[in-house]
Amino acid sequence: xxxAVATPPPPAGAPLTKKVLTADHPTxxxxxxxxxxxxxxxxxxxxxxxxxxxxxxxxxxxxxxRFPYFVNTHGGHFIHGRALPFAAGISLGGxxxxxxxxxxxxDGFSIGGNHLTHTARKNVRITYVIMDNSVYGLTKKQxxxxxxxxxxxxxxxxxxxxxxxxxxRTLLNSGATFVxxxxxxxVNHMTEMMLRAARHDGFSVVEILSECVEFFEGAFDxxxxxxxxxxxxxxxxxxxxxxxxxxRHDVSDELAxxxxxxxxxxxxxxxxxxxxxxxxxxxxxxxxxxxxxxxxKGATDLALLQATFAKLx
Amino acid sequence: MVSPNPPETSGGASASAAPRSxxxxxxxxxxxxxxxxxxxxxxxxxxxGRSDQDVMTYMTIPSTISGGPSIFQVRMGTGDILSAxxxxxxxxxxxxxxxxxxxxxxxxxxxxxxxxxxVKPVEGDHRFTNVACPITTxxxxxxGGTAKDKGKNIYVLGLIARIFDLEVAKLTQLIRERFGGKNxxxxxxxxxxxxxxxxxxxxxxRDLFYRFEAIDRATAVSGRPQxxxxxxxxxxxxxxxxxxxxxxxxxxxxxxxxxxxxxxxLPKYGGVFVQCEDEIASISTALGFSYTGNVxxxxxxxxxxSLKMEALSWATMAxxxxxxxxxxxxxxxxxxPTNVEQSDLMQAIYGSHGDTPRVVLAxxxxxxxxxxxMEAVRIARAYSTxxxxxxxxxxxxxxxxxxxxxxxxxxxxPGPDRTERPADFKPYPLDRQTRHAPxxxxxxxxxxxxxxxxxxxxxxxPTGSPKLHAxxxxxxxxxxxxxxxxxxxxxLSGDASGEALxxxxxxxxxxAREALERIRAAGxxxxxxxxxxxxxxxxxxxxxxARYRKVVVAELNDEGVYGFGQFATLLRARYALPSIVSTxxxxxxxxxxxxxxxxxxxxLGNATLESLVSQxxxxxxxxx
Numbered sequence: 001x002x003x004a005v006a007t008p009p010p011p012a013g014a015p016l017t018k019k020v021l022t023a024d025h026p027t028x029x030x031x032x033x034x035x036x037x038x039x040x041x042x043x044x045x046x047x048x049x050x051x052x053x054x055x056x057x058x059x060x061x062x063x064x065x066r067f068p069y070f071v072n073t074h075g076g077h078f079i080h081g082r083a084l085p086f087a088a089g090i091s092l093g094g095x096x097x098x099x100x101x102x103x104x105x106x107d108g109f110s111i112g113g114n115h116l117t118h119t120a121r122k123n124v125r126i127t128y129v130i131m132d133n134s135v136y137g138l139t140k141k142q143x144x145x146x147x148x149x150x151x152x153x154x155x156x157x158x159x160x161x162x163x164x165x166x167x168x169r170t171l172l173n174s175g176a177t178f179v180x181x182x183x184x185x186x187v188n189h190m191t192e193m194m195l196r197a198a199r200h201d202g203f204s205v206v207e208i209l210s211e212c213v214e215f216f217e218g219a220f221d222x223x224x225x226x227x228x229x230x231x232x233x234x235x236x237x238x239x240x241x242x243x244x245x246x247x248r249h250d251v252s253d254e255l256a257x258x259x260x261x262x263x264x265x266x267x268x269x270x271x272x273x274x275x276x277x278x279x280x281x282x283x284x285x286x287x288x289x290x291x292x293x294x295x296x297k298g299a300t301d302l303a304l305l306q307a308t309f310a311k312l313x
Numbered sequence: 314m315v316s317p318n319p320p321e322t323s324g325g326a327s328a329s330a331a332p333r334s335x336x337x338x339x340x341x342x343x344x345x346x347x348x349x350x351x352x353x354x355x356x357x358x359x360x361x362g363r364s365d366q367d368v369m370t371y372m373t374i375p376s377t378i379s380g381g382p383s384i385f386q387v388r389m390g391t392g393d394i395l396s397a398x399x400x401x402x403x404x405x406x407x408x409x410x411x412x413x414x415x416x417x418x419x420x421x422x423x424x425x426x427x428x429x430x431x432v433k434p435v436e437g438d439h440r441f442t443n444v445a446c447p448i449t450t451x452x453x454x455x456x457g458g459t460a461k462d463k464g465k466n467i468y469v470l471g472l473i474a475r476i477f478d479l480e481v482a483k484l485t486q487l488i489r490e491r492f493g494g495k496n497x498x499x500x501x502x503x504x505x506x507x508x509x510x511x512x513x514x515x516x517x518x519r520d521l522f523y524r525f526e527a528i529d530r531a532t533a534v535s536g537r538p539q540x541x542x543x544x545x546x547x548x549x550x551x552x553x554x555x556x557x558x559x560x561x562x563x564x565x566x567x568x569x570x571x572x573x574x575x576x577x578x579l580p581k582y583g584g585v586f587v588q589c590e591d592e593i594a595s596i597s598t599a600l601g602f603s604y605t606g607n608v609x610x611x612x613x614x615x616x617x618x619s620l621k622m623e624a625l626s627w628a629t630m631a632x633x634x635x636x637x638x639x640x641x642x643x644x645x646x647x648x649x650p651t652n653v654e655q656s657d658l659m660q661a662i663y664g665s666h667g668d669t670p671r672v673v674l675a676x677x678x679x680x681x682x683x684x685x686x687m688e689a690v691r692i693a694r695a696y697s698t699x700x701x702x703x704x705x706x707x708x709x710x711x712x713x714x715x716x717x718x719x720x721x722x723x724x725x726x727p728g729p730d731r732t733e734r735p736a737d738f739k740p741y742p743l744d745r746q747t748r749h750a751p752x753x754x755x756x757x758x759x760x761x762x763x764x765x766x767x768x769x770x771x772x773x774x775p776t777g778s779p780k781l782h783a784x785x786x787x788x789x790x791x792x793x794x795x796x797x798x799x800x801x802x803x804x805l806s807g808d809a810s811g812e813a814l815x816x817x818x819x820x821x822x823x824x825a826r827e828a829l830e831r832i833r834a835a836g837x838x839x840x841x842x843x844x845x846x847x848x849x850x851x852x853x854x855x856x857x858x859a860r861y862r863k864v865v866v867a868e869l870n871d872e873g874v875y876g877f878g879q880f881a882t883l884l885r886a887r888y889a890l891p892s893i894v895s896t897x898x899x900x901x902x903x904x905x906x907x908x909x910x911x912x913x914x915x916x917l918g919n920a921t922l923e924s925l926v927s928q929x930x931x932x933x934x935x936x937x
Contacts, residue, residue, distance in 0.1 A: 020759065024774060053755045068763050069775065074752040076604065076764040078597070079627050085561075085594035089601020089609070092585050093559055094729075094753050097605070115597075118590035285585050292580040302724050304581050305553055309717050312540040313363060 016049055018042040023072040033184030033210030034064050037131055040190040041071065041100075047195060050098050058087050060112060062104035063138045064131035064210070081112030084119040087126050088281075095282055098198070099125070105132040109145040109165045120174035120203050122281040127197045128205045131184070132167060133212040134219050141215040148265075151216070167207045168261035168272055172254065177275040178204030179257065181267070183223050184211065186231065189269065196271065202280050209266075223266040234260065234270030252276070332478050332522040335933045337390020339398035340473065343415045344407030346383035349466035352491075354385040355712065356470055359487050360479060361389045362541035362714035366525055369823070370712040371397035371903070382410060391526045395823035397711070399905040402932040405469055406432050407448070416441075422935025424521060426472065428465075442521065442936055446472065446513060455509030456502045464506035471510025478524040481511065520936065540717045544682040544708035548638060549574035551686025552610055554720060556727035557636070558584030559602035559609040561595040566650045567709040568612045568640040575610075582727075592620035596637065600628060603635050604764060606729020606751025608694050612638030612702075615657045616647065618664065625699055626665035627766040629789060632747040634693035634700075636686075641705040641819075643901050652901030653707040655819055656870040658879040661701045662848045668786055670793040672700040673848040677822035680715035682708060685845060687723065696792050697747045703847065705869075707903045708820045733757055739771040740764065743788055797849035804843045810860035811838025813913050817867050818844045818880055821904050825867060828909035835922050839913065847880070855888050863916045864893045867909055872897040 014020070021042050028034050045055065055073040059065035061080035068075030078086050087101045108116055108130045119126065135153065136142040142155040146167060150159040171179045178200040180193040190208060197204035209220040221227040237248040249256055249270075257273035296304060340357075342350040354370050361368035371386040388398040400420045406412040406427040412434060419425060425441045427434060428448035452468040453461065467488065474484055488507060492500045514521065542550075549571050552560070558579060562572035576586040585602075589595040595611045602609035613621065618639045628635050641657045643649025661673045672692050676685040682704060689700040733755040740762040741747055749764065750756060760772075767775040768782045776782075807829045817825040822843050829841040842857060844850070858864050866881035872895050877885060881895040896912030898904070907926045914922035 023761075052759070053753055053761070056752045072759075072761050074750075074754075074761050076631070077766060078600075079623050079766055082593055082597040082624065085589060085597035086601040086604070088587065089559070089561065089598040089603075090605055090752060091601075092587065092598075093602040093605035093607045093609075094751070097752055114590055115594055118594065285580075289580045289583050289585075293583070296581050299581075301553075301582050301727075302720060305550065305724070306720055308550065308578070309540050309720065312542050313538050313717070 016045055016052055018046065020052070021045055021072050022070070024069045026070045027066055028063060029212075029214050031213040032063070033133065033208075033212070034067075034131055036184045036187055037064075037102075037129065037190065037208055037210055038067065038070055040187050040194060041067075041129075043187075043191045044194045044198060045073075047191075048098075048198060054097050056087075056090055056097050056099045057102065058090065058099065059083050059102045060107040061138070062107045062136075063133075063212070064102055064104040065107060067102035081107050081110070082115060083107065084112060084115040084126070084128065087128075088119055088122065088124040091125050092282060092285060095125075095286070099127070100198070101126055101128045103128070103130060104137075105130060105134060105144050105146045105165075105167075106136050109167065109170065113145075113170075116170070117174040120171065120176040120205075123175070123177055123202045123278055125201065125280045125282045126203055127194070127200075128203070129194060129197075130167065130205065130207045131210040132207055133210050133216060134164075135212050135216040137212045137215050147216075153215075166261060168267075169258065171205050171207070172257050172261060172273055175278075176205050176273075177202035177278050178271070179273045180204075180206045180271045181269050182206060182208045183220060183231070183269060184208055185220075185224055186269070189233075193271070200274065200276075202275070202278065220266065223269070229266065232268045234268045234272070236271065332524040333520075334526050335390070335523050336392075336526050337388060337394060337398075338402045338477065338523070338934065339386060339388045339400065340403045340405065341384060341386040341401035341415060341418060342405045342407075342469070343382070343384045343411035346381055348383070348407055350383060350385045350407070350469075353466045353470050353473075354387045356484065356487055356491070357387050357389060357473070357479075358541045358712040358714065360484055362539040363483055363487075364480060365527070366390055366714075367392060367394040368541065368712065368714045369394045369397055371707070382414065384411075384415065389525075394713075395826045396906060397823075397903065399907050402934045405473075407465070408432065420930065420932040423932040424934050442934070444518065444521065446517070448472075451509055451513060452506050455505045464502055467503045467506040468510035471507040472513060474507075475511045475514040476518070476521055476523065478522065521934075523934065537716045537719065539714045541712055541714045542679065543570075543710055543712050544676070544679045544704060545570045545640070545710070546574060547679050547682035548676075548686045548702065548704065549578065551683040552636070552690065553578060553582065554683070554718065554723050554725065555687040555690035556725035557608060557610055557690055558582055558727045559586070559599070559607045560584075561587040561589050561598035561602070561609070561611050563589050563592050563595045563613065563617065565592075565614045565617050567642055567706045568614050568617070568638060570709070571612055571638060571640070584727075592617040593624060596621040596624040596628075596635070599635055600624060600633055603633050604749070604752060606731065606749075606753075607727065608634045608636070608690060610636040610638065610690075612640065614640050614642050614650070615644045615660065618657060618660060618701075622660075622665045625671070626667055626669050628699040629665070629669040629671055630667070630766045630768070631764045632697045632741065632789070633749070633764065634697050636689045636693050636700050636702060638686075638702045638704065640709045641703065643706075643899070649901045651706065653705045653820070653869060653903055654899060654901065655703075655705060655821075655868050656879065656899070657703065658818075658847065658868075658870070658883075661703050662883075668790070670790050671698060671848070672696070672793065672796065672846075673703055674700065675703045675819040675845060675847050676708060677819065677843055677845055678715075679708060679711060679713035681845065683718060687725070690725070692796060695746075696796055697749065698792065703819065705820050711820075729753070738762075740773045741769060741771045741785070741788075743771055743784055746792060793849050797846075798852060800846045800849070800851035802853055803845065803851055805840055805857065806843075807833055807840040808838045809840065811840060812861065812919075813837065813839040813863045813865055813917055814858065814861035815839065815841045815865050815867060815909065815913060816844065816858075816880070816884070817841070818847050819868075821867055821869065821909075824904040824906050824909055827906045828904075828913070831906065831910050831925070832913055832922065835925050837913075837917070837919060837922055844880075848883075850887065855890075858884070858888055858890055858893070862892065863913075864890065865896055865913050865916050866893060867896045867904060867912060869899065869904070870897055871899050
């Protein structure tokens, strides 16, 4: 399989279109929710119009983590659960890059759970999209960290016993500065959430409920109106001074976000929390460098190391 | 105060007697870790670096968090010092437990200098020259005030300076530099303690005065000044010189000081070092840096290296450059965290799943830590491959003096190469060396590459093709073989053929060189081969190994189920020579010269050589 096709390359500076951004044909099963996430992501990139070479699409392991092969940008496919620390290296090593990480619930909440906590804590400038299907799909139906109690899988044929992770609560608790939730059947909403996440200066996460039609059919029907479910959006505060605004959700209110996260299944969708004041690690490290260099009066690397050795004489 | 056990022959009777000339001396300082005995070693090392003496130190730090016994051994003398010395010529004992634990390390005729306020030596033991000095009260009287016995270490430094006729002006200058940043009282107290210690021998010792032989000017040296530092610092500075500006790590003994140094230094150079949540995140973040074209480093000790193995395998598959330091300590598991061992060799070479040919380098001494750190980065960049720098606990904390590197000639510029790649760019060409286009680089074709851990075609797309998997495996193997072909012949000392060849890697270099001298002095034809490029091996070794009756591989690991150490096992597999045998040990300490001589003697069946080892060698400090 090769992409060395004979089509002429787009001229430098040409607008990024879905056609330009499309790479390999996805290997997902027909009907998989992930197709819609990919389609929404193309729309996000079309709207953002970043320089093509500055976009990085990265992933760990899982069905959803095949994502980078389907997007024509710089990208990578790393090991299971460790995409976030790798992406932190990308973001801190190339501050002009726009880093997008895609992964599933196993990658993010199970094997990579500790990395999620610490990348959030550090507030590295990354946008992380978790395509949550509540099952291990690539390995063919084992219980996942978000599988509901009673879900029958090959590792729990009698129904899952363990309390599932509450993704919103976990993300809020970790210190992520942008936390949103969407659904793969809602393309416009997904696009809007990913767009806002990408524009957020810091570690931004969008959890997207994305159904695995093969191994957990109907998992998220409770939020699909045409299947009898309820699609309820978070009513965000507009700060318009109206009396009804007082009851709306203030995205900067962490406690209110926790309360939203505690609502009964399927809960609400939209932006749970956004913290615009906490500084990114990118900014803090840049400031540390600037302050240090002020002290050394911009000495060259050679002069700095020579001075270090002179002290060792 | 007079020595309770005065030397039987009281030579000069006065302190003004001419000092006796010695070539080198091994001083072991034994106390508790809060006594600052490491500082004494540091001062002596720095002094030696600024004088004509060479220096090597040996340090143990207890793995207890605070307090507890601690020793520092320094060997100083004229010319090349290769090892820390088997046994001490002088033992400075601060406490009874220091005396009890370390009196056995003193050579016959050596000097026991002990704190008369805390230590009672065994009565009637006339093997040594015993010197009772009231170190604690002497310090308290000198410094006064509320400092109590703080400053004992500097008092002892004064004692040593007088006994060995060290350069007082240089030492007091070092004290000023060391404490100058703090308040003036501290400098004054330190100098008071030093002066009191320096004055004591004059009135209390008779003929225990020595002076180091003058160095032969003709054989000295580069003209560059000497620097004095430990192995971990040398590695950190080697990375800076090599243009490394990014790294990530997680604390573990004895690696931590490398990450501490880089975290502190890198911002000056516009770089970033990230302290991660764990070992896996550390190597992942470092790989992320490398992916942006900033070749990065990470490191750990044995347990952490195990955790990094999955990501290391990815680095081989994705052909991503990275340097991983492993400061070896005693294993398995948590093992002996503050002791030395060389038992991570197989893990370093073969530790990952799948076929992962990769590069392993091992520095031979502190100076080499600097140069091999640079070499590791060069290879990682040139071959787009992971490189492991396999050092050890002994090198990490040992201080040596060596010629200051010629930084002007050595410095490598950092920075990613983001020049636009031509339309025919392929990340994984089968017929050429992989050269990644760092994220942020324009590709003229408009087709952007994916770096991946899946088996892939030349463009990075996943493939299940058996043919491609075989071809890509071959490609990853052949580039390491191509590197091997460029490696310099390793250092061969002594006889070019003969009875025995000692083969070493890592920090065993020094003791083996000294052992070689002793073996040849006993009339046995022998050589010593030291290997710094541990994997892949340099070319031409088969021909060298074949020239000796026995090839004795000395390493600090267990002889294993089949009776061979890890490197010996590799050499036997590679060269299929029955003459390759092992001398191994795992007592957590570096090789003594005598242990290596004994190992060679045993393999040669040479009784004369063996008897040589058991002969007690009197200390050069012995009174006549």
